[in-house]
Amino acid sequence: MNEAPGVGRFAPSTTGHAHPGTLLAALLCWLDARSRGARILLRLEDLDPDRCRPEFAASIRDDLEWLGVDWDEVILQSDQRSDHEAALDQLAEAGTLYPCRCSRKDLRDHAERAPDGGHRYPGTCRGRSLPEDGWRKSSEPLRMWLPDIELSLRDESGLDLSQNPSAAFGDPVVRRRDGAIAYHLATVVDDASASVTRVVRGRDLATTTATQILIQQQLGLPTPNYRHHFLLMEQRGNKLAKLHGAVDTTLLRAAMSAPSLVGLLAQAATLRPTNTPTTPTEILQDFTWQRVTPNDQILTWTPPHLTLHRDR
Numbered sequence: 382m383n384e385a386p387g388v389g390r391f392a393p394s395t396t397g398h399a400h401p402g403t404l405l406a407a408l409l410c411w412l413d414a415r416s417r418g419a420r421i422l423l424r425l426e427d428l429d430p431d432r433c434r435p436e437f438a439a440s441i442r443d444d445l446e447w448l449g450v451d452w453d454e455v456i457l458q459s460d461q462r463s464d465h466e467a468a469l470d471q472l473a474e475a476g477t478l479y480p481c482r483c484s485r486k487d488l489r490d491h492a493e494r495a496p497d498g499g500h501r502y503p504g505t506c507r508g509r510s511l512p513e514d515g516w517r518k519s520s521e522p523l524r525m526w527l528p529d530i531e532l533s534l535r536d537e538s539g540l541d542l543s544q545n546p547s548a549a550f551g552d553p554v555v556r557r558r559d560g561a562i563a564y565h566l567a568t569v570v571d572d573a574s575a576s577v578t579r580v581v582r583g584r585d586l587a588t589t590t591a592t593q594i595l596i597q598q599q600l601g602l603p604t605p606n607y608r609h610h611f612l613l614m615e616q617r618g619n620k621l622a623k624l625h626g627a628v629d630t631t632l633l634r635a636a637m638s639a640p641s642l643v644g645l646l647a648q649a650a651t652l653r654p655t656n657t658p659t660t661p662t663e664i665l666q667d668f669t670w671q672r673v674t675p676n677d678q679i680l681t682w683t684p685p686h687l688t689l690h691r692d693r
Contacts, residue, residue, distance in 0.1 A: 387578030502551030636685035
């Protein structure tokens with residue numbers, strides 16, 4: 382391959398135990414990086430003071446080690462606060478940072494729907510000024526004013542990511558009311574700080590890509606290559622995830638060996654024709670993205686069995 386190996390990352394939030402979707406995403410990130418001879422980082426996203434807990438971060442690390450994937454470096458997102466604040470300083474200097482008094486109820490009652498099912502921010506508080514002593518003295522959420530620009534984008538798989546983020550989502554929150562740095566800004570800054578060149582993640586995050594690229598451009602940061610992969614779904618059609626009551630590793634590890642679970646994930650990804658116990662290292666030997674299905678897959682958990690059904 383002519384492309385430089387680069388740096389990849391896997392960045393789970395530490396708001397609960399890992400579930401099959403977490404492990405699939407970790408496996409695909411790891412296979413992508415190791416097949417290229419790239420470095421791969423584990424970034425534990427722990428900025429939400431209400432939902433993130435150290436024991437979840439520890440359990441995720443332990444589960445990934447059990448699965449059989451390794452990392453060149455482990456980063457706690459909360460340790461990057463100085464970089465996040467430097468980015469907020471830059472936005473304030475550019476005049477694109479402003480406080481917002483709008484509540485979530487205001488948006489639910491009056492705002493249009495956004496592509497991710499949330500609500501588009503209509504720019505109600507644009508034009509409000511930061512406190513005279515700077516953004517650190519604001520007790521309100523802070524938003525970043527996005528330019529009205531249509532981005533024409535496709536990711537590495539050919540997925541169309543074209544979007545005008547300002548029109549689709551509105552100005553993103555970059556610092557929350559509780560002082561926590563918000564997802565979009567932290568992700569962009571942390572990727573740049575770690576020299577990440579490749580972002581491999583689930584297709585549920587595809588709609589965020591244009592916003593993040595626009596923030597990168599406003600901060601003068603490089604844009605990684607993006608690839609979005611298929612998802613594991615519950616039978617009713619919802620994404621298999623913690624919020625939807627998906628089985629987590631506290632149950633999976635009692636019911637399955639790591640090679641059995643890796644074999645099931647490899648079958649779901651169409652990297653193996655059947656569910657045969659295997660390891661990430663064995664899959665790596667003939668891994669290519671051309672062999673990975675683009676179609677979401679359905680899993681069901683009927684204790685003690687995790688069962689793959691069919692392409693959606």
